[in-house]
Amino acid sequence: MAFQTEIKDDRSWTEEIMETPGLLQIIDVHQTWCGPCLAIQSTFKRVCLDHSDKPMKFFTADASKVDALSDLVGSSEPAFVLYMDGAKIGSTVKGVNSPALLKAIFDSLGIQE
Numbered sequence: 001m002a003f004q005t006e007i008k009d010d011r012s013w014t015e016e017i018m019e020t021p022g023l024l025q026i027i028d029v030h031q032t033w034c035g036p037c038l039a040i041q042s043t044f045k046r047v048c049l050d051h052s053d054k055p056m057k058f059f060t061a062d063a064s065k066v067d068a069l070s071d072l073v074g075s076s077e078p079a080f081v082l083y084m085d086g087a088k089i090g091s092t093v094k095g096v097n098s099p100a101l102l103k104a105i106f107d108s109l110g111i112q113e
Helices: 010-018 041-050 066-071 098-109
Strands: 004-007 024-030 056-064 079-084 087-094
Touching: 004 010, 010 024, 010 056, 010 066, 024 098, 041 056, 041 098, 066 087, 087 098
Parallel strands: 004 056, 024 056
Antiparallel strands: 024 079, 079 087
């Protein structure tokens, strides 16, 4: 089951992220040469299953293909950004830092863990 939607370009960024209200969007930002982060997928799947009643959606995006992510081009570690209602929420989580990423997601959704 593919639970992450790939953002392929600026057009899909606009449609999926900027023009979709009321939904927390969790984006795994990667580099062309390494692809999406595999180490965090089990964490994302658990959040998705445990909190399926919450308005959230998971994405992957190649930093070099989306202008809004250009500041993350060239990073050697994965980065995760959260958006809601077309605006970035909080700070970028760099590296596979599950506790920080879960805190950001849960805080954004009002989940007490």
